[in-house]
Amino acid sequence: MxxxxxxxxxxxxxxxxxxxxxxxxxxxxxxxxxxxxxxxxxxxxxxxxxxxxxxxxxxxxxxxxxxxxxxxxxxxxxxxxxxxxxxxxxxxxxxxxxxxxxxxxxxxxxxxxxxxxxxxxxxxxxxxxxxxxxxxxxxxxxxxxxxxxxxxxxxxxxxxxxxxxxxxxxxxxxxxxxxxxxxxxxxxxxxxxxxxxxxxxxxxxxxxxxxxxxxxxxxxxxxxxxxxxxxxxKQWDMGIRHMNASSDAYRYYIMRNRAHIKQYYRALGVYHPVSFALGTALTFGKEVIRLLFVERKARGMSNLFRGLRDGGTIARDRDWKPMPALVPAGT
Missing domain, CATH: 3.90.550.60 (Spore Coat Polysaccharide Biosynthesis Protein SpsA; Chain A)
Incomplete structure (x- = not known):
């Protein structure tokens, strides 16, 4: 791309x-x-x-x-x-x-x-x-x-x-x-x-x-x-910022879709494996905090792991391609 x-x-x-x-x-x-x-x-x-x-x-x-x-x-x-x-x-x-x-x-x-x-x-x-x-x-x-x-x-x-x-x-x-x-x-x-x-x-x-x-x-x-x-x-007031409540579906896609971002980064030549992995770890940690402090529960964490698992499949897909442009380059 x-x-x-x-x-x-x-x-x-x-x-x-x-x-x-x-x-x-x-x-x-x-x-x-x-x-x-x-x-x-x-x-x-x-x-x-x-x-x-x-x-x-x-x-x-x-x-x-x-x-x-x-x-x-x-x-x-x-x-x-x-x-x-x-x-x-x-x-x-x-x-x-x-x-x-x-x-x-x-x-x-x-x-x-x-x-x-x-x-x-x-x-x-x-x-x-x-x-x-x-x-x-x-x-x-x-x-x-x-x-x-x-x-x-x-x-x-x-x-x-x-x-x-x-x-x-x-x-x-x-x-x-x-x-x-x-x-x-x-x-x-x-x-x-x-x-x-x-x-x-x-x-x-x-x-x-x-x-x-x-x-x-x-x-x-x-x-x-x-x-x-x-x-x-529902929000957790952190003083300067707020953290919103989420859902099991959101938790799953938050982690799974990291793989789609990774594929876009690869296609555009800006992917740095170590930095991106750190971003994924920070995202996971943020969602754990959201569960514990905003929604005040631990159930739902399995959706984060499912998202990571299914994201792995997307990240390994060699046929993955970005969305195509609607007009030819240079027009």
Whole structure:
């Protein structure tokens, strides 16, 4: 896999048109949360040209909720209900594909457990002439500022938990990660790095995608609050930072998907075995701490070991290849 950086950001200065943007939402059996998000989109000014909704085979009333907004949301809804649950990774991969094929210039990804502030698209569009991979800020469920780990220690393949949260007068900071809860990305970058990788199912997929984007363009987090989380998550307050509760499924994929990151690193020539193994050990230790101090239990640790075991199979797969670019290199 070859990624070449043209770094076109500041030179392009293309004018941002809200109608050229598509909000892409992935949802699964959370119609109540989806209702809040769609209600917030209906109140936006300006609005995007499309709202793409990828339904991961929900069994609740998600379809009825989507249909109830078609005439009132003020923009075009494109709804795709998948036959099976492909996880967040598969959902965002399909959502990106649909938005890209619609001809969207900008694609704004988000989970169903957020809502958009009314002028959120205008705030993001303000930065669009300068950058092509942008992350806005979020309010947490209680209205506090949500801290997101925007920098990755590349050799370790893990986020840097204490990267500075403050902004200077520029209003932005360079990042080398990504989060599908608010990623705002230009189609030219998507064309170069391809679609998000559905093989992750959940976890590490957005970090890896954001890292790939940062290799071809200047990626930034901007000092603009554009989203608000609408679901409360159990947390351990560590003073400066918080650690969220997890699940057995997350624990499994956190460890298994380290192998997919390893394969991407190998393909791009940045894999350092000792450093990466240390990153995996630190990840394992963090998940043990999460179990003991956030969820206050020991059951579930077997999922970490299962993930490591199955990751070993992925890491040994000689036929593994990265997601392909959507446009030929150099075009």
């Amino acid at each position: 070859t990624l070449t950086s043209s770094r076109p950001d500041a030179a392009q200065n293309e004018q941002f048109a809200p109608s050229s943007a598509t909000i892409t939402i992935v949802t699964f059996n959370r119609s109540g949360l989806l209702t809040r998000l769609l209600t917030s989109i209906a109140a936006m000014d300006p609005k995007p040209g499309h709202v793409v909704i990828i339904d991961n085979a929900s069994t609740d009333d998600t379809t009825d909720v989507v249909e109830s907004f078609r005439d009132s949301i003020g923009t075009e809804i494109v709804y795709r209900r998948l036959d099976t649950n492909t996880g967040g990774s598969g959902g965002f991969s399909e959502g990106m594909r649909v938005a890209y094929e619609l001809g969207s210039t900008w694609i704004w990804l988000m989970d169903d457990d957020v809502e958009v502030v009314p002028d959120g698209l205008a705030k993001m569009g303000k930065w669009a002439p300068r950058f092509r991979s942008i992350q806005g800020r979020r309010y947490d469920f209680d209205g506090s500022e949500f801290y997101w780990q925007y920098r990755v220690a590349e050799r370790l393949g893990i986020p840097i938990p204490f990267a500075p949260s403050g902004f200077d007068e520029s209003g932005y900071k360079e990042m080398n990660s990504g989060c599908f809860e608010g990623m705002f990305i230009h189609r030219d970058v998507v064309g170069q790095i391809g679609l998000p990788d559905p093989r992750f199912f959940i976890y590490w997929d957005d970090q890896t995608y954001g890292w790939l984007a940062s290799r071809v363009t200047t990626s930034v987090i901007v000092d603009e609050f554009v989203l608000r989380r609408t679901r409360e998550i």
